Amino acid sequence: MDSLVMSLREDANASNECLPFTGKRHLESGVFSGVYSAKRRRTSLASVDLSRELLPQTLTEQWTESSADRFIPARPKFSSPFNTTPRTNRLAKRWGLADERILNFSDTPSSIPTLKMHSLLRKSASELFNPPIPTPATSVTAHLARRRHAGLVLDLPNITADPLAYPLSWSANNYIAVAFGITVYYQNMDTRKTARLWTLYNNYRDSVQVLQWAGSARASLLALGSTSGKVSLCDAGAPQQTITWPLDSLGSACAIDWLDHYFAIGRETGKISLFDCRVKDGVKSVAGHKGEVHGVRWSHDGKYLASGDQYGAVYIWDARADKFLVGGGEKGRKMKHYGPVKALAWCPWKPDLLATGSIYPEGIIRIWNATSSFSPPTPIHTIALNTSVTSLHWSSHCKELLSTHGSTWSLSSNAVTPTGRLTNVPSPLANSITVHAYPSCKRLMSVQAHHGVVSHSCLSPDGTGVFTVSAGDESMKMWKIWGKRENLGKRESVFDRYAIR
Incomplete structure (x- = not known):
C-alpha cells in the first residue's frame, strides 16, 4: 500500500511540472488538488479571445x-x-x-438621391x-403682362422728333390733345370725335413744343408753349377765347405742368415761369438752374415743385415759401444726376416721394424723399438701366412705377466709338414700357412699345392706362397697364350704430 501511494504522488508531481505557471499558488488540500482536469480547461479558456466569434462584425467596427x-x-x-x-x-x-x-x-459628401x-x-x-399667392387685380402682371399689346393705335404723321418735347396730353374729361407743328388737335375718347383746337400764326419757323391740360377743376383749359417762347391758353369749350402772353427774354418753352389755376413752364435760359390763368399780367419767375429746364412737376398736395435741367441738376422748390410766388425766387434743394433729366413723377399715395430719370449718358432712375434732412439729399433707391428714361408715372392703385425708354447703350470699353460716344446695343428695355415694383424695385415686366424712341407718355384720368408717342413709327398707342382698386366703402364701426351720451 505504501508503495502504491508513493507512486501516485510521483505521477502527480510529474504532471504539475508540465503545466504553465499562472502566478498563483496551488492549494494542496487533498491528494487530487493538482490533477483536476476540468479546472485546468477553464483556466486555459480564459486566455482565448472569443469576442470575434461571438459578437457581430458590425458591432466591433x-x-x-x-x-x-x-x-x-x-x-x-x-x-x-x-x-x-x-x-x-x-x-x-x-x-x-x-x-x-x-x-x-x-x-x-453623400450623393443627391434621384427623384x-x-x-x-x-x-x-x-x-x-x-397654393401660390394670387396676383393682385390692380397689378400690371394681371393686365399688360398677360396681353402685351396696345389697345389702340393712332397714326401721327409729321409728329415732332424731339425726344424732349411734350406733344401729348390727356385731360380729366377724357380728351387727348396732340401738337402737329403749329396746329393742335384734340379727340374726345368717348365719342372719338376729332377737332382742331388752335393754330400758331405769324411765324412760320415757330412750332408748339409743350402742351398740358389743366386739372379736374378746369379740365377744358389747355396751356401751350412754343419754341419761340410764346405762351397761350386755350379753352376746348370755347376755342375762340384764347389768351396769349407777350414774348419775353426767357427763351423757348421746354416743360410744363399745372397746379390749380397756376401753371409752370421751364425755360431755355434755366428759369421757371409761373402763370396765373385768371389774369393776363403778373408773370413771375424762379431762377436757379444753369441749363435748359427739361422737366417741371408739381406734387399732388401742392407743397413742392420739382424741376430738372440739361446738366442733371434736380431742384425741389417749396411752394409755401413767401418768396416763391412773388418773384425773385428762392433756391430749392438740389439733387444730382449725371445726365439730362426730363422724367419727374411725384407719388400719389406718399406725397413727399419723388422719382427722377435721366437720359444719355447715365440712364438711371432715382427715388428721393423731399423731406429728408440730409444735405445734400441722398436717393432712397437707385435703378440702373443704361437706357434713356423719357417719362415716369406712379400708379394710384398699387405700389408700382412705370417708365418709358429710348435707346440703350453699353458701358464696356469696346462699345465706345472713335468719337467717344457709346454705341447702341440690343436690349429688352430699348423703346419699351417697363414697370417696377416698389419698394423692392423689382422689374415686373417690359414690353417694346414702338420701333423708335418713346419720347413722351401721359396717364389716363382714372390712372389705369397710358398713351405713348414715338416719331420713329409716327404713331401713338394706348396701353392698359393697371386695374382699378375696388371701393369697399367706409368700414362700419360700432360707434356708427350707437351714440354715447
Whole structure:
C-alpha cells in the first residue's frame, strides 16, 4: 500500500511540472488538488479571445471607428431604424420616404438621391395644399403682362422728333390733345370725335413744343408753349377765347405742368415761369438752374415743385415759401444726376416721394424723399438701366412705377466709338414700357412699345392706362397697364350704430 501511494504522488508531481505557471499558488488540500482536469480547461479558456466569434462584425467596427461630429451625432448602424416593422419599411421605400429626412454625418459628401415618381407625386400633392399667392387685380402682371399689346393705335404723321418735347396730353374729361407743328388737335375718347383746337400764326419757323391740360377743376383749359417762347391758353369749350402772353427774354418753352389755376413752364435760359390763368399780367419767375429746364412737376398736395435741367441738376422748390410766388425766387434743394433729366413723377399715395430719370449718358432712375434732412439729399433707391428714361408715372392703385425708354447703350470699353460716344446695343428695355415694383424695385415686366424712341407718355384720368408717342413709327398707342382698386366703402364701426351720451 505504501508503495502504491508513493507512486501516485510521483505521477502527480510529474504532471504539475508540465503545466504553465499562472502566478498563483496551488492549494494542496487533498491528494487530487493538482490533477483536476476540468479546472485546468477553464483556466486555459480564459486566455482565448472569443469576442470575434461571438459578437457581430458590425458591432466591433462601430465601437472602433466613429464618424460622429460635434453637432451631428452618428447613428449606430445596429440601432433600430425609424421604420421598425417590415410593413412600414416596405411602404416607406415605395413612397420614397426611406432615408430622405434622416440627418447623417459622413466624411465624404453623400450623393443627391434621384427623384422617383412617387417623390414627384408627393411634391405635387403638397403644392395643392400650398397654393401660390394670387396676383393682385390692380397689378400690371394681371393686365399688360398677360396681353402685351396696345389697345389702340393712332397714326401721327409729321409728329415732332424731339425726344424732349411734350406733344401729348390727356385731360380729366377724357380728351387727348396732340401738337402737329403749329396746329393742335384734340379727340374726345368717348365719342372719338376729332377737332382742331388752335393754330400758331405769324411765324412760320415757330412750332408748339409743350402742351398740358389743366386739372379736374378746369379740365377744358389747355396751356401751350412754343419754341419761340410764346405762351397761350386755350379753352376746348370755347376755342375762340384764347389768351396769349407777350414774348419775353426767357427763351423757348421746354416743360410744363399745372397746379390749380397756376401753371409752370421751364425755360431755355434755366428759369421757371409761373402763370396765373385768371389774369393776363403778373408773370413771375424762379431762377436757379444753369441749363435748359427739361422737366417741371408739381406734387399732388401742392407743397413742392420739382424741376430738372440739361446738366442733371434736380431742384425741389417749396411752394409755401413767401418768396416763391412773388418773384425773385428762392433756391430749392438740389439733387444730382449725371445726365439730362426730363422724367419727374411725384407719388400719389406718399406725397413727399419723388422719382427722377435721366437720359444719355447715365440712364438711371432715382427715388428721393423731399423731406429728408440730409444735405445734400441722398436717393432712397437707385435703378440702373443704361437706357434713356423719357417719362415716369406712379400708379394710384398699387405700389408700382412705370417708365418709358429710348435707346440703350453699353458701358464696356469696346462699345465706345472713335468719337467717344457709346454705341447702341440690343436690349429688352430699348423703346419699351417697363414697370417696377416698389419698394423692392423689382422689374415686373417690359414690353417694346414702338420701333423708335418713346419720347413722351401721359396717364389716363382714372390712372389705369397710358398713351405713348414715338416719331420713329409716327404713331401713338394706348396701353392698359393697371386695374382699378375696388371701393369697399367706409368700414362700419360700432360707434356708427350707437351714440354715447
